[in-house]
Amino acid sequence: MTVTLITGANKGIGYETARQLLELGHTVYIGARDTERGEKAAAELGARFVQLDVTDEASVRSALATIDAAEGRLDVLIHNAGVLETTLDGPAALRSFDTNAVSIVRVTEAALPLLRRSSNANVVTVSSSAGSFWAVNNPERPEFNLPLALYSASKSAATMLTVHYAKSQPGIKFNAVEPGTTATDMTAAFGIGRPAEQSARVIVGLAVLDESGPSGTFQDEAGHLPW
Numbered sequence: 471m472t473v474t475l476i477t478g479a480n481k482g483i484g485y486e487t488a489r490q491l492l493e494l495g496h497t498v499y500i501g502a503r504d505t506e507r508g509e510k511a512a513a514e515l516g517a518r519f520v521q522l523d524v525t526d527e528a529s530v531r532s533a534l535a536t537i538d539a540a541e542g543r544l545d546v547l548i549h550n551a552g553v554l555e556t557t558l559d560g561p562a563a564l565r566s567f568d569t570n571a572v573s574i575v576r577v578t579e580a581a582l583p584l585l586r587r588s589s590n591a592n593v594v595t596v597s598s599s600a601g602s603f604w605a606v607n608n609p610e611r612p613e614f615n616l617p618l619a620l621y622s623a624s625k626s627a628a629t630m631l632t633v634h635y636a637k638s639q640p641g642i643k644f645n646a647v648e649p650g651t652t653a654t655d656m657t658a659a660f661g662i663g664r665p666a667e668q669s670a671r672v673i674v675g676l677a678v679l680d681e682s683g684p685s686g687t688f689q690d691e692a693g694h695l696p697w
């Protein structure tokens with residue numbers, strides 16, 4: 471049985487990814503910062519719940535300790551929790567980078583001992599094409615006109631951290647993914663996006679890679695995405 475942890479999985483793309491991986495037979499831990507929302511989501515899906523605020527060291531350590539005690543390992547880690555700040559000031563920058571980028575370090579470091587006990591350890595970072603320097607500088611791409619400096623910059627950092635982890639942890643796959651523009655609470659103000667079910671499929675594609683799968687890539691559903 472594959473043991474999978476998804477951060478920020480109480481709603482949106484993370485919730486749908488959990489649903490699809492449960493269908494594939496994974497033991498899924500829904501990480502959510504809010505116990506009520508997380509327990510409700512886990513009960514609906516038939517998943518397990520761990521309280522996990524990706525900005526809180528103690529919460530992250532406790533969540534991984536819970537999984538360690540129950541499973542003794544972690545096979546798949548999906549960094550999905552994220553925020554999109556539309557204001558541009560110091561506090562919003564700290565929140566953006568803490569949730570979207572620093573959390574990658576916080577959760578990965580806590581998970582590494584468990585991932586090293588897996589025979590097919592696999593980490594998927596839900597990043598964004600808004601963090602691609604190529605897309606943001608390409609007038610043909612929608613990201614060119616996206617005035618989301620903090621979201622973009624924090625997702626660039628998330629992608630870069632994924633690349634560095636892929637290099638420093640050769641026994642573990644680390645890939646970053648752009649799931650596709652999706653109608654969730656994050657994008658509700660813009661009124662854009664496709665159903666989460668479709669975007670979750672892109673994440674699931676990376677979450678089910680076998681031992682010979684790639685590491686250190688940045689992909690969307692069409693394949694490799696330029697940095």
Ligand code: NAP
Pocket residue numbers: 477478479480481482483484501502503504507522523524525549550551552553569596597598599648649650651652653654655656657663
């Ligand atoms: P969403 O519906 O707003 O879901 C975001 C999730 O992250 C929620 O479960 C939220 O929990 C959780 N979260 C936020 N801060 C957290 C924290 N400190 N600790 C733990 N969980 C936290 O947005 P979504 O569209 O599904 O986004 C999921 C991921 O996809 C994000 O990383 C996003 O950047 C990425 N993405 C989305 C799109 C898109 O078009 N929607 C495109 C590219 C990439 P609460 O319910 O407690 O707030």
